[in-house]
Amino acid sequence: MKKIEAIIKPHKLEEVKEALNEIGIRGMTVTEVKGYGRQKGHKEIYRGAEYQVDFMPKIKIEIVIEKDQADRVVEAIVKAAGTGKIGDGKIFILPVEEVVRIRTGEQGPEAI
Numbered sequence: 001m002k003k004i005e006a007i008i009k010p011h012k013l014e015e016v017k018e019a020l021n022e023i024g025i026r027g028m029t030v031t032e033v034k035g036y037g038r039q040k041g042h043k044e045i046y047r048g049a050e051y052q053v054d055f056m057p058k059i060k061i062e063i064v065i066e067k068d069q070a071d072r073v074v075e076a077i078v079k080a081a082g083t084g085k086i087g088d089g090k091i092f093i094l095p096v097e098e099v100v101r102i103r104t105g106e107q108g109p110e111a112i
Contacts, residue, residue, distance in 0.1 A: 001064060001065065001066055001067060001095075001096040001097075001099060001108075001109065001112070002064070002065055002066075002067055002069075002070045002093055002094065002095060002096060003062065003063070003064050003065075003093075003094045003095075003096045004061075004062070004063045004064075004065065004070065004073050004074065004077070004091060004092070004093055005060060005061070005062050005091070005092040005094065006060070006061045006063075006077050006081070006089060006090070006091045006092075007033065007035065007058050007059070007060050007089040007090050007091075008058065008059050008061065008077070008081040008088070008089040009058065009059070009081065009083070009087065009088065009089065010032075010057055010058065010059050012059075012080065012081040012083075013030065013059050013061075015080040015081070016061065016076075016077055016080040016081050018080070019076040019077070019079060019080035020063070020073065020076055020077070020080075022076070023069075023072050023073070023076050025063060025065065025069075025073060025076075027063070027112075028061050028062065028063045029061070029062040029063075030059060030060070030061055030062075031059070031060045031062070032057065032058075032059060032060075033057075033058050033059070033060045034055035034056065034057055034058065035055055035056065035058055036054055036055055036056055037087075037090070038086055038087075056087065058089065061077075064096055064099055064112055065112065066109050066112065070093060074091055074093065077091055078091070099111040099112055
């Protein structure tokens, strides 16, 4: 099993969700996060004063899938979330040792 963590722009969430639904991914966890990379934030003006916004709002999507689905999931996220501009985000792929469904006690791929 694999865990996919994708950090994307907030306005791309709906497109990513639809792309994942199209390939059969039904469950995900979504968190509002803040961060920066090469983008390094931006300057804004509030009540006439300019200030630096270092952490940009992002969305973190977490999905646990069977190993053989990883390439399709990554491809769907890249296609749906990509704009070709700096700040599009990143995808991290991690191994998952075990999954347990709390309600039934099911383990492994059946628990996903």
